[in-house]
Amino acid sequence: MDHEQDQRPPAPTRRSVLRGGAVVGLGLPLVSACGAAGAPAAMHSGAHGPSAGPLVRASQVPVGGGTILADKQIVVTQPREGDYKAFSAVCTHMQCLVTMVRHGVIVCPCHGSEFSIKDGSVVRGPASAPLPSVEVEVDHGEVRPG
Numbered sequence: 001m002d003h004e005q006d007q008r009p010p011a012p013t014r015r016s017v018l019r020g021g022a023v024v025g026l027g028l029p030l031v032s033a034c035g036a037a038g039a040p041a042a043m044h045s046g047a048h049g050p051s052a053g054p055l056v057r058a059s060q061v062p063v064g065g066g067t068i069l070a071d072k073q074i075v076v077t078q079p080r081e082g083d084y085k086a087f088s089a090v091c092t093h094m095q096c097l098v099t100m101v102r103h104g105v106i107v108c109p110c111h112g113s114e115f116s117i118k119d120g121s122v123v124r125g126p127a128s129a130p131l132p133s134v135e136v137e138v139d140h141g142e143v144r145p146g
Contacts, residue, residue, distance in 0.1 A: 053144070054142035054143060054144050055072060055076060055086070055136065055142075055143045055144060056076055056142070057141060057142055057143070058084065058141050058142060058143055059141065061077065061078045063078050063080070064078070064079065064104060064117075065078065065101045065117070066101035067101070068101065068106075070097055072089075073097065074087070074088065074089055075088075075098055077101065077117035077118075079104075079117050084136055084138055084143050085118065085119070085120075085133070086133065086134040086136040087115070087132065087134060088131050088132045088134065089131075090131075091110065091127055092113075092128070092129040092130065092131060092132075093108065093110070093111055093126050094111065096110035096111075098115070098131075101117060104117055105117065105123050105124075106120075106131065111127075112124065112126075113127035115127070115130065115131045119133075120133055
């Protein structure tokens with residue numbers, strides 16, 4: 001009696017997924033080492049000053065919240081109406097990218113660290129260092145590198 005063989009590759013094991021993540025994760029410090037310590041990669045691209053392109057439209061940053069720009073590794077917040085702040089989106093604990101801004105804090109999904117949208121300070125660990133600030137200015141309704 002012939003049995004059809006399943007042609008799908010075997011499901012990954014927990015160990016193979018973790019091993020793959022460790023290999024991918026090894027590249028992060030190498031990439032981060034190319035710039036100044038703690039500064040987002042976007043700040044090393046020459047995108048400084050008023051002539052630099054906008055990070056985000058000011059209207060896209062909610063009051064009391066923020067907008068994460070994962071591709072630029074920056075989170076822009078608006079703690080009070082018209083008061084814009086920006087920080088590195090790279091958590092100071094294990095260098096994961098933050099993924100959420102809620103209830104006045106910037107949240108890292110890896111270990112639950114939370115940072116203030118006002119000044120990047122640690123609200124809840126395990127992170128012990130604040131998110132580095134990024135200078136920004138608002139020009140014609142756009143938040144730009146400062």
